[in-house]
Amino acid sequence: xxxxxxxxxxxxxxxxxxxxxxxxxxxxxxxxxxxxxxxxxxxxxxxxxxxxxxxxxxxxxx
Amino acid sequence: xxxxxxxxxxxxxxxxxxxxxxxxxxxxxxxxxxxxxxxxxxxxxxxxxxxxxxxxxxxxxxxxxxxxxxxxxxxxxxxxxxxxxxxxxxxxxxxxxxxxxxxxxxxxxxxxxxxxxxxxxxxxxxxxxxxxxxxxxxxxxxxxxxxxxxxxxxxxxxxxxxxxxxxxxxxxxxxxxxxxxxxxxxxxxxxxxxxxxxxxxxxxxxxxxxxxxxxxxxxxxxxxxxxxxxxxxxxxxxxxxxxxxxxxxxxxxxxxxxxxxxxxxxxxxxxxxxxxxxxxxxxxxxxxxxxxxxxxxxxxxxxxxxxxxxxxxxxxxxxxxxxxxxxxxxxxxxxxxxxxxxxxxxxxxxxxxxxxxxxxxxxxxxxxxxxxxxxxxxxxxxxxxxxxxxxxxxxxxxxxxxxxxxxxxxxxxxxxxxxxxxxxxxxxxxxxxxxxxxxxxxxxxxxxxxxxxxxxxxxxxxxxxxxxxxxxxxxxxxxxxxxxxxxxxxxxxxxxxxxxxxxxxxxxxxxxxxxxxxxxxxxxxxxxxxxxxxxxxxxxxxxxxxxxxxxxxxxxxxxxxxxxxxx
Numbered sequence: 001x002x003x004x005x006x007x008x009x010x011x012x013x014x015x016x017x018x019x020x021x022x023x024x025x026x027x028x029x030x031x032x033x034x035x036x037x038x039x040x041x042x043x044x045x046x047x048x049x050x051x052x053x054x055x056x057x058x059x060x061x062x
Numbered sequence: 063x064x065x066x067x068x069x070x071x072x073x074x075x076x077x078x079x080x081x082x083x084x085x086x087x088x089x090x091x092x093x094x095x096x097x098x099x100x101x102x103x104x105x106x107x108x109x110x111x112x113x114x115x116x117x118x119x120x121x122x123x124x125x126x127x128x129x130x131x132x133x134x135x136x137x138x139x140x141x142x143x144x145x146x147x148x149x150x151x152x153x154x155x156x157x158x159x160x161x162x163x164x165x166x167x168x169x170x171x172x173x174x175x176x177x178x179x180x181x182x183x184x185x186x187x188x189x190x191x192x193x194x195x196x197x198x199x200x201x202x203x204x205x206x207x208x209x210x211x212x213x214x215x216x217x218x219x220x221x222x223x224x225x226x227x228x229x230x231x232x233x234x235x236x237x238x239x240x241x242x243x244x245x246x247x248x249x250x251x252x253x254x255x256x257x258x259x260x261x262x263x264x265x266x267x268x269x270x271x272x273x274x275x276x277x278x279x280x281x282x283x284x285x286x287x288x289x290x291x292x293x294x295x296x297x298x299x300x301x302x303x304x305x306x307x308x309x310x311x312x313x314x315x316x317x318x319x320x321x322x323x324x325x326x327x328x329x330x331x332x333x334x335x336x337x338x339x340x341x342x343x344x345x346x347x348x349x350x351x352x353x354x355x356x357x358x359x360x361x362x363x364x365x366x367x368x369x370x371x372x373x374x375x376x377x378x379x380x381x382x383x384x385x386x387x388x389x390x391x392x393x394x395x396x397x398x399x400x401x402x403x404x405x406x407x408x409x410x411x412x413x414x415x416x417x418x419x420x421x422x423x424x425x426x427x428x429x430x431x432x433x434x435x436x437x438x439x440x441x442x443x444x445x446x447x448x449x450x451x452x453x454x455x456x457x458x459x460x461x462x463x464x465x466x467x468x469x470x471x472x473x474x475x476x477x478x479x480x481x482x483x484x485x486x487x488x489x490x491x492x493x494x495x496x497x498x499x500x501x502x503x504x505x506x507x508x509x510x511x512x513x514x515x516x517x518x519x520x521x522x523x524x525x526x527x528x529x530x531x532x533x534x535x536x537x538x539x540x541x542x543x544x545x546x547x548x549x550x551x552x553x554x555x556x557x558x559x560x561x562x563x564x565x566x567x568x569x570x571x572x573x574x575x576x577x578x579x580x581x582x583x584x585x586x587x588x589x590x591x592x593x594x595x596x597x598x599x600x601x602x603x604x605x606x607x608x609x610x611x612x613x614x615x616x617x618x619x620x621x622x623x624x625x626x627x628x629x
Contacts, residue, residue, distance in 0.1 A: 028104055028327025036330065040147045043337050047143045050341055051295065054136070054282040061275025 067471030074475040075222070078241050078482070082226030082234040092514045095231035096163055096494045098322040106236050107332025110319045110487070111310070112340065113239035113246075118199040118481030120347065121250070125457035126367075128351025129358075132281040134293040136348055138547075138598070139341050141303030145310060146337030149320075150330040152565055153311045158326040163498040165317040165561075172564040172627060173572035175503070180579060181557050182499040185314055186492060188553040190525060193488040194532020195545055200481040201533060202454065206370050216533040223482045224526040227489045228519045235486045236322055242479040249476035250350060256465055257353040262360050265406055270356035272409045273402060276421045277359075277428060279352050282345075292596045301598030304605050305551060308558035310336075313550075314491035315484075354460050359402045365391040366438050367455040375445040384441050391434045398427045488529070493521035551597045552590060555604020556582045562605065563612050570612050571621030578611035 033039045063071070093099055102110075127135050162168050166185065170178035201215035226234045258267045265273075274280055284294040291297065310316045310333070323329030365388050366372055375384045401423045408416035442450040461473045497518045502509070506517075536545075556579050563575050586604040589595060595603070 026327070027325050028323075028329075028331040030331065036150065039331075039334055040150065043143045043147055043334055046338055047140065047341070051140065051283065054345070058275070058280050058282040061271050061280045062278070 063470055063474070064467045066468045067474070070468050070471030071475050071478075074245060074472070075478065078238050078245075078479060079222060079226055081241060082238040082486075083229045085226075085230045085234040085237045090515060091511050092163070092497075092518065094233060095515050095518050096490070096498070097318065098231075098233040098236050100322060101324050102236055102322045102328070103324060104328045104331035104335065106240060107320055107323045107329055108335040108339070109243045110236045110239040110322065111316060111332060111336045112343070113243050113480075113483035114315055114319055114487035115309075115340070115484070116246070116343070116480055117196045117484035118477045119196060119454075120344075121246070121477050121480050122199055122202075122454045122457060124344070124347045125351030125354060126453040126455065128279065128348040129355045129456045130453055132279040133345070133348040133352060134281045134284060136282055136341065136345050137284065137293045137295055137298035138302055139306075139344050140295060140298035141300065142306045142340050143337035144299070144303050145306035146333045148307055149311050149333050153317075153561075154320065154326055154329050154333070156565065157317070157321065158329070163321075164314050164494050165312050166314070166495065166499050169560065169564060170503075173560075173575055177560065177572055177576050177579075178499060178503075180576065181312070181560055182495050184553050184557055184583075185312075186495055188549060189313065189315060189488055189492055190528055191532055192549050193485055193492070193525075193529040195536050195549075196481055196485050196488065197529055198533040198536035199454070200478050206368070206455070206458065209370075213534060216530050219478065219481065220485065220526055220530040220533065223485045223489065224523060227486045227526075228522045231515075231518065231522075232318060232322060232490050235490050236319070238486065239483050242483045245472075246476050246480055249472050250347060252469065253461070253465070253473060254346070254350045254353060256469065257350065257357050257460075260357055260361075260464055265360060269406050269409060270353060273359055273405060274352045274356045276405060276409075276417070277355075277424055279355055289595050289599060292598065297596060297598045301596075301600075301602055304558060304601035305547070305554055305598060308554035308561075308601060308605070309550065312554070312557045312561050314495050315487045318491045318494055319487060351457065354457060357460070360399070362392065362395050364459065365435065366442060366450075367452040367459040368442075368450065369455075369459065371442050371446055371450050371452075375442050378445040380441050380445040384438065384445075387434055387438045387441065391431070391438070394427060394430050394434065398424065398431070401427065485529070489522050489525055492525035492529075493518045496521040496525070548590075548597045551600040551604075552586055553583075553604075555586060555601040555606075556608055558601070559605040559608025559612075563609055567609070567613070569623075569626065570616045571626040573619070573621050574612040574615035575608070577615055578608045581611050582607040 029036065029039065033042060091099075124135065157165070157168060160168055160171060164182070166178045166182045169181055197216055197220040201212055201219050205212045205215045226238065230237075258270065261267075261270055271280065284291070285296075286294055287296050288294060289297075310320075320329045320333055323332055364372075372384070375381060401420050405417060405420035405424065407413075408420055439450055439452070458477075461470055465473060497514060501517055501521070502514060506513075509517075559582060560575055560579050563570050563578075582604050585607050586600050589603060590597065590600060
């Protein structure tokens with residue numbers, strides 16, 4: 001039976017490694033999103049929203 | 063201008079220039095001179111990207127364009143957020159991983175030296191020319207207000223920026239951008255509020271928008287697909303996407319801004335926030351132009367907004383002809399006023415038949431106004447011996463004629479600071495390319511770091527002189543904001559095509575992309591020359607042609623795999 005091939009020391013360094021990678025990936029990420037993908041979705045969603053709002057603004061005043 | 067205006071203008075400029083020079087401390091290495099030591103947080107990156115893109119042209123031309131052509135120009139920016147996403151996913155990680163100074167350095171690693179040299183050359187040519195236009199814009203204001211000789215005005219306004227860019231490099235540029243954007247935002251908001259305040263008492267902000275809207279100025283969205291229509295949703299989303307991707311991803315004046323981020327994350331967030339803020343900012347600037355239009359529906363506007371040109375025509379044989387047109391214009395404006403007031407009243411009562419009646423009458427009168435303005439432009443062109451256009455003077459003339467003492471100085475400062483922001487980034491990027499891509503790579507390969515910084519300062523000086531020289535010839539162009547974008551569209555698509563091949567076509571080699579880019583550029587210039595399509599589409603055409611030609615050339619004359627470096 002294969003339980004765990006890694007020593008506790010290896011696991012610690014792996015955890016630290018993945019934490020470091022996670023920290024690098026999350027660097028600069030604003031608190032209201034959990035990933036860069038979400039931030040990009042927010043950006044595209046805002047663009048669509050702006051086009052809709054501009055359209056409504058135009059039709060209202062024209 | 064009054065003394066108070068002079069004080070406000072002088073203090074604002076001295077503060078920003080002195081601050082820029084103060085930040086020049088600690089600039090002893092190429093990394094700190096060209097990339098601010100890659101130490102800046104995301105908000106610095108965002109504001110620096112925005113300040114670089116928003117030149118004086120933005121604040122002069124855009125309100126004037128809204129006045130004459132409505133707000134449809136905002137659609138030009140719809141591709142920007144999409145471009146920011148692609149930059150964050152593809153360009154930033156690749157540039158960060160290779161630790162490069164210029165975008166074109168990446169192309170040598172992927173292709174070869176000649177591809178790097180070609181794109182650097184295209185960039186230097188395009189950016190050098192368009193920076194000349196950016197210097198010319200505020201010079202135009204100063205010469206119009208103070209009656210200065212335009213040559214000396216160009217030298218002074220372009221020279222002030224050289225002071226802190228030569229002294230402090232990228233660090234000074236980024237830090238002054240922060241102050242500049244703050245002052246610009248305050249100035250434009252105050253200008254917008256003042257226009258509303260100057261409307262007649264019975265006319266509210268909403269009424270003004272209704273009047274402008276009924277006269278076709280709030281034409282924000284056009285879903286019609288038309289290749290010859292400059293501004294619609296599709297040209298903005300597709301053509302604009304390629305233009306913005308090329309501008310932010312391959313133009314060193316912008317690449318140099320996001321490379322100053324302290325990490326890839328900070329650079330990415332800076333770009334993303336630029337994508338979030340740019341369209342609303344442009345909307346607000348155009349809205350100020352529409353409000354100025356609404357204001358002039360209740361107040362008699364000048365027949366032609368370029369007062370200097372009008373003063374010149376009065377001294378020529380065409381003076382009588384121009385005076386007759388002014389009288390005709392005044393009569394049409396006087397006839398228009400009751401219809402505008404009737405429209406305002408009908409809007410308040412929601413009286414549809416009356417609204418429609420006033421709108422039809424105003425549309426007819428507006429056509430007459432435009433006819434008279436065209437005739438005036440023709441007379442002025444004959445008298446001045448050159449094509450005359452007043453789009454860039456509309457907002458400026460309003461500021462000078464109506465804003466209170468102190469505010470005029472602030473608004474002039476806003477326009478000058480906007481110019482300084484974009485010109486400073488351009489000087490810095492032109493110096494970066496000249497030193498990193500040419501001098502350090504081909505002339506002096508192993509020099510001391512301090513010598514490279516000195517060479518960078520000399521390169522900044524050289525490009526400053528070149529751009530000022532170009533500014534002398536800018537006066538013959540129409541709307542400057544369009545002239546800059548047209549110039550960019552001639553080159554950006556091809557440069558973007560080279561970068562997209564580099565990123566997404568790992569099997570295509572340097573030979574194919576080099577010849578493809580030359581062929582692509584020839585086709586783009588021919589398309590523009592023969593007027594085959596609206597200029598925004600040139601970005602897409604150039605980009606697609608380079609990819610297509612490179613793919614075909616690679617198929618016909620394949621380069622050995624050992625010579626292709628996919629990175």
